[in-house]
Amino acid sequence: MRTKPAHFIMKKFLLFCFILLAFTLQINAQGSGLSLGNDAYSILERMEIKMGIPSPIHSSNKYFDRKDAAYYALMMDTVSGRFSGVDRLNLYYIYKDNNEFLITDFSNSSLEIQEPIYEKVYIDSTETFYRLKSNAASASTSTESDQYILSKKPFLKYFYKTPANFFEVDRENFYLKANPLIYFQMGQDDSQDGVIFQNTRGLRIRGGVDDRLYFSTSIFETQARFPGYVTDRINRFKAVPGAGFYKSYNSSVFEITDGFDYLNAEGFIGVNATKHVGVQLGHGRHFIGDGHRSLFLSDYANNYFYLKLNIRVWKLHLQNIFAELAAQGARDDRGDQLIPKKYFAAHHLTYRPIPNLSFGIFETVVFSRRDHFEFQYLNPIILYRTVEQAVGSADNVLLGFDAKWNFLNRFQLYSQFIFDEFKFDELVLDQQGWWANKFAFQAGLKYINVAGINNLDAQVEYNLVRPYTYTHRDTTSHYSHYNQPLAHPLGANLSEFIFKLRYQPKYKWVINAKIIQTNYGEDEVDNFWGNNILIPSTERVQDYGNEIGQGIKTNLLMANLKVSYQFKHNLFFDVFYTLRNYDSEVDALDGTSNIFGGAVRLNFWEPAYEF
Numbered sequence: 001m002r003t004k005p006a007h008f009i010m011k012k013f014l015l016f017c018f019i020l021l022a023f024t025l026q027i028n029a030q031g032s033g034l035s036l037g038n039d040a041y042s043i044l045e046r047m048e049i050k051m052g053i054p055s056p057i058h059s060s061n062k063y064f065d066r067k068d069a070a071y072y073a074l075m076m077d078t079v080s081g082r083f084s085g086v087d088r089l090n091l092y093y094i095y096k097d098n099n100e101f102l103i104t105d106f107s108n109s110s111l112e113i114q115e116p117i118y119e120k121v122y123i124d125s126t127e128t129f130y131r132l133k134s135n136a137a138s139a140s141t142s143t144e145s146d147q148y149i150l151s152k153k154p155f156l157k158y159f160y161k162t163p164a165n166f167f168e169v170d171r172e173n174f175y176l177k178a179n180p181l182i183y184f185q186m187g188q189d190d191s192q193d194g195v196i197f198q199n200t201r202g203l204r205i206r207g208g209v210d211d212r213l214y215f216s217t218s219i220f221e222t223q224a225r226f227p228g229y230v231t232d233r234i235n236r237f238k239a240v241p242g243a244g245f246y247k248s249y250n251s252s253v254f255e256i257t258d259g260f261d262y263l264n265a266e267g268f269i270g271v272n273a274t275k276h277v278g279v280q281l282g283h284g285r286h287f288i289g290d291g292h293r294s295l296f297l298s299d300y301a302n303n304y305f306y307l308k309l310n311i312r313v314w315k316l317h318l319q320n321i322f323a324e325l326a327a328q329g330a331r332d333d334r335g336d337q338l339i340p341k342k343y344f345a346a347h348h349l350t351y352r353p354i355p356n357l358s359f360g361i362f363e364t365v366v367f368s369r370r371d372h373f374e375f376q377y378l379n380p381i382i383l384y385r386t387v388e389q390a391v392g393s394a395d396n397v398l399l400g401f402d403a404k405w406n407f408l409n410r411f412q413l414y415s416q417f418i419f420d421e422f423k424f425d426e427l428v429l430d431q432q433g434w435w436a437n438k439f440a441f442q443a444g445l446k447y448i449n450v451a452g453i454n455n456l457d458a459q460v461e462y463n464l465v466r467p468y469t470y471t472h473r474d475t476t477s478h479y480s481h482y483n484q485p486l487a488h489p490l491g492a493n494l495s496e497f498i499f500k501l502r503y504q505p506k507y508k509w510v511i512n513a514k515i516i517q518t519n520y521g522e523d524e525v526d527n528f529w530g531n532n533i534l535i536p537s538t539e540r541v542q543d544y545g546n547e548i549g550q551g552i553k554t555n556l557l558m559a560n561l562k563v564s565y566q567f568k569h570n571l572f573f574d575v576f577y578t579l580r581n582y583d584s585e586v587d588a589l590d591g592t593s594n595i596f597g598g599a600v601r602l603n604f605w606e607p608a609y610e611f
Helices: 006-024 039-051 066-077 085-097 228-237 384-390 424-430
Strands: 118-122 130-134 167-171 174-189 195-209 213-225 246-251 256-272 277-284 304-313 316-326 341-354 357-367 396-407 411-421 438-447 456-465 494-506 509-522 552-568 571-584 591-602
Touching: 039 066, 039 085, 039 411, 066 085, 085 494, 195 591, 213 246, 228 591, 357 384, 384 396
Parallel strands: none
Antiparallel strands: 118 130, 167 174, 174 195, 174 591, 195 213, 213 256, 246 256, 256 277, 277 304, 304 316, 316 341, 341 357, 357 396, 396 411, 411 438, 438 456, 456 494, 494 509, 509 552, 552 571, 571 591
């Protein structure tokens, strides 16, 4: 039988995606997502712990929907007596950032809570600014709300009419928000000569039409010189954390010749098939988990092309992600050729039996086909392991479980457990360190208002990843994208303790402190001990006697202190200090860095590199 060419099959796949999107345009839609790292994540998560009120957000699936964020903030605003002044102002931060979704029909909520219905009351048909007016049937009189906030002095009359948006259009059936992205950081690493810096400029636009379709797109360009340990990692893996193609960058101004220049973009279009079923097609990243790390899917790697389905009904949230990944990086000496492709499919089902307790199951498969996506993996509710066996392939399947429990209005316990490969008798009965007992484990605790101090929050987390976890027997199906891990940034063969403090003494001030102690085993030049997930597992040193930290024993300490001041909405000034101590069994690899610096950022969140 003649095989159809790859471009024909891919066209069929894309046609399927767009037919699905076209069908869903007939129904109402939700909104775009909060950028990963946005301060709203800390605000919303601590509110859920503190208040114990049911949230529409299943917090392990990030990013959060902006409409859900605005909805939950409005819910919190109805509660009195348990908020500090900073808490109340933080709610207004969310209102300002998501003002297109201040109008929420509480009566149609899937939550068993009855609240007033709000509608837009337009003040001026030309300018189309509005306030919120209660339409509750039980209300004897209508009252207006000032949650939709206007700027006192718009810039040049047309810009920053509201505090959060450089330019916006608010019509009854259409909204558009446009904002610049700016991040400029400069500092000094005492382990190398010259300055380190990052200069990022960009633009983000989001909008919606007819309350049915929503979209978001952003593009940003960066020139940077990183600390020496980051540069070493980039040169080793030929990949900038969180980025794709890059070029060398030289600057006569800063007198440097070892910088990097790269352009990145993300964007998506989304619709809802029904009130509870959403579809999204885009290019971006995701994060699954409640911890600082994710052992399921993190946002460390470069953006990727994806189709995402979200089904939220009753106490369930099912999220499916189907994506195309790069099996290598753009700098892997391939010449003028396309980067080899691979694919992954993932689904994560969370069940929340009561408002403060949730359980989840996660499964993902990474596979490489020379000419097509494996369409059987498009089934959103099947176990991928059964499909893998049915098609007769040896794809890389991982299965995980997670849980979260909020209790005493102060604490949150969370965990993740993921299996790559394992045999019960080898893991439990014989316990001889079989190489294919590949698994990872996370446990964490969050504590808000520590010792009764308002807005002082702590988090402690432990991560463990067995050697060879996330690897595969071939050179492409490892759990990575663009030479970057899709889970823990350091790969595998590690144990790690993380301690974080976040203190917001005043609304405009935030102090973040973080200590990360990681013990891991690095691979030797000629011996693969299970740290670098890009190396095929067939190159392992031994079948038995494998333990965490084998290879070149390494202790890595990262400590960071950052103080941020919000001068205007989403305009921050930062000062920071970072200590990195690298203690290796090979003395020649030892090193300590002290990094001082400052940054200005507008609508931009902290970069993700951290080793």
